[in-house]
Amino acid sequence: xxxxxQIILIIYGILFGILTIAAAxxxxxxxxxxxxxxxLGPNRVGPFGLLQVVADVIKIFFKEDxxxxxxxxxxxxxxxxxxxxxxxxxxAIIPFAPGIFISELNIGLLFFLGMSSxxxxxxxxxxxxxxxxxxxxxxxxxxxxxxxxxxxxxLSLMGVVxxxxxxxxxxxxxxQQHVWFVIPQFIGFVIFMIAGLAxxxxxxxxxxxxxxxxxxxxxxxxxxxxxxxxxxxxxxxITLISAMITxxxxxxxxxxxxxxxxxxxxxxxxxxxxxxxxxxxxLPRPRYxxxxxxxxxxxxxxALLNLIIxxxxxxxxx
Amino acid sequence: xxxxxxITAFVAIAASxxxxxxxxxxxALLNLIVxxxxxAIILFLLGAPFIxxxxxxxxxxxxxxxxxxxxxxxxxxxxxxxxKSKWLSPKIWIGPAILSxxxxxxxxxxxxxxxxxxxxxxxxxxxEVGISLFTQYILGIELVAIMLMAGIIGAYHISRVKRxxxxxxxxxx
Numbered sequence: 001x002x003x004x005x006q007i008i009l010i011i012y013g014i015l016f017g018i019l020t021i022a023a024a025x026x027x028x029x030x031x032x033x034x035x036x037x038x039x040l041g042p043n044r045v046g047p048f049g050l051l052q053v054v055a056d057v058i059k060i061f062f063k064e065d066x067x068x069x070x071x072x073x074x075x076x077x078x079x080x081x082x083x084x085x086x087x088x089x090x091x092a093i094i095p096f097a098p099g100i101f102i103s104e105l106n107i108g109l110l111f112f113l114g115m116s117s118x119x120x121x122x123x124x125x126x127x128x129x130x131x132x133x134x135x136x137x138x139x140x141x142x143x144x145x146x147x148x149x150x151x152x153x154x155l156s157l158m159g160v161v162x163x164x165x166x167x168x169x170x171x172x173x174x175x176q177q178h179v180w181f182v183i184p185q186f187i188g189f190v191i192f193m194i195a196g197l198a199x200x201x202x203x204x205x206x207x208x209x210x211x212x213x214x215x216x217x218x219x220x221x222x223x224x225x226x227x228x229x230x231x232x233x234x235x236x237x238i239t240l241i242s243a244m245i246t247x248x249x250x251x252x253x254x255x256x257x258x259x260x261x262x263x264x265x266x267x268x269x270x271x272x273x274x275x276x277x278x279x280x281x282x283l284p285r286p287r288y289x290x291x292x293x294x295x296x297x298x299x300x301x302x303a304l305l306n307l308i309i310x311x312x313x314x315x316x317x318x
Numbered sequence: 319x320x321x322x323x324x325i326t327a328f329v330a331i332a333a334s335x336x337x338x339x340x341x342x343x344x345x346a347l348l349n350l351i352v353x354x355x356x357x358a359i360i361l362f363l364l365g366a367p368f369i370x371x372x373x374x375x376x377x378x379x380x381x382x383x384x385x386x387x388x389x390x391x392x393x394x395x396x397x398x399x400x401x402k403s404k405w406l407s408p409k410i411w412i413g414p415a416i417l418s419x420x421x422x423x424x425x426x427x428x429x430x431x432x433x434x435x436x437x438x439x440x441x442x443x444x445x446e447v448g449i450s451l452f453t454q455y456i457l458g459i460e461l462v463a464i465m466l467m468a469g470i471i472g473a474y475h476i477s478r479v480k481r482x483x484x485x486x487x488x489x490x491x
Contacts, residue, residue: 075344107444110371117379121351124383128344128390136390143387147380154375167444 011102018091022235027053029235029277036281057228065224072129079126080222080229086119087236094243095170097253097262108169109161112244113154116199120146122233123201123208127218138217141288142208145198148295149205152303153195159188159310160248173252182249187306189249191299196244198295200237202276204283207291242272323363330356341400343389347382354378368444 034041127139209217255264333353
């Protein structure tokens with residue numbers, strides 16, 4: 001019985017933790033962006049502006065939740081839910097520390113890829129159901145972007161899988177006892193990072209929203225908590241990608257003994273979250289055709305090359 | 319396990335029927351996606367997690383996104399929905415329905431004649447799938463590779479239109 005309670009505790013702990021981190025990231029991002037752009041950022045509500053998120057949440061909950069008359073109502077409501085469900089489900093396979101994970105699935109990595117590919121529906125259906133030309137353009141861009149970047153997101157991880165010999169996330173972390181995979185798989189790491197950014201459609205890959213040309217892209221028609229779900233979903237996406245990079249390439253919970261394993265995982269994940277925010281502070285948005293060309297003509301061949309070379313080396317050594 | 323299988327099977331069948339009868343193309347595709355996910359869960363329950371994951375990644379994730387992508391570009395309106403609702407007249411579906419009935423009777427016979435139903439007899443790991451694909455079924459893999467290559471070359475050839483103008487504002491008169 002106590003084991004069951006432990007599992008339930010872990011599940012709710014992770015769920016609560018992820019949602020809190022995602023909400024807190026809204027504040028962290030605004031403050032960090034302000035720091036890098038030589039501004040102050042939100043500092044009025046509470047000490048250091050820490051209660052800004054609470055104020056935002058209260059505001060967003062009480063806003064009118066309006067569904068346009070011309071929208072496809074059912075799908076319009078369904079779309080923001082998809083992104084929340086797929087990203088939260090992806091966290092089920094991430095091992096946070098020895099013993100702290102929801103599921104030790106033997107196809108863990110594939111489960112993550114499957115969930116991230118289902119996440120594309122959120123943008124596509126949200127944009128289509130809005131029945132608005134800007135939203136539709138955003139959705140079309142989002143569909144093309146996510147389908148193409150998914151291709152080498154999977155391929156870039158196959159080097160790690162080959163070196164571990166398993167798709168199980170716990171095995172992948174334990175295979176990094178001696179050397180983190182970022183060193184032998186550096187190209188894989190860079191490609192996964194870029195593809196991950198594109199999957200969570202962050203700047204520089206936020207062309208589905210690109211507010212300078214498409215109003216707000218696929219979520220132009222969304223308001224209230226439905227918009228809030230897209231918004232928090234984006235921050236959960238960042239957390240997910242950072243956690244995946246930590247697990248796959250930076251040794252997960254592994255680290256020197258003076259800190260507990262769980263802390264190492266948190267520290268590494270936050271380093272990547274901060275890096276992604278720094279990217280937003282410093283990079284412009286590419287044109288749509290540049291983005292697609294870059295993906296198919298540079299990243300895909302690189303990922304394939306990485307796959308072939310890793311395969312050859314693993315075959316020669318093993 | 320059995321109850322999970324029955325629930326998933328029911329969802330798969332219901333979603334497939336809805337996918338056929340919806341007149342709105344996007345609604346039909348959404349039901350088809352649900353049916354794919356249900357089939358993935360059935361495969362998982364039968365002890366083939368690798369194929370289950372691929373079902374989600376490839377069919378539900380990638381191919382169906384492309385379907386929706388195309389439908390979004392076509393901009394189908396209310397009049398096509400009306401047209402499609404006429405397509406579903408008994409004259410059209412009675413033939414396939416009879417053939418399906420024959421298959422259904424066969425299936426019932428097979429299921430009833432089997433003394434015990436094997437659910438999750440053994441787990442098939444990704445490694446086993448890979449080994450059997452690249453030893454026993456290598457010829458099939460090669461054939462698929464050739465076909466896909468031909469598809470890629472064909473798509474490239476069709477899309478390679480020689481550009482007459484560089485930009486819409488720079489049209490040479």
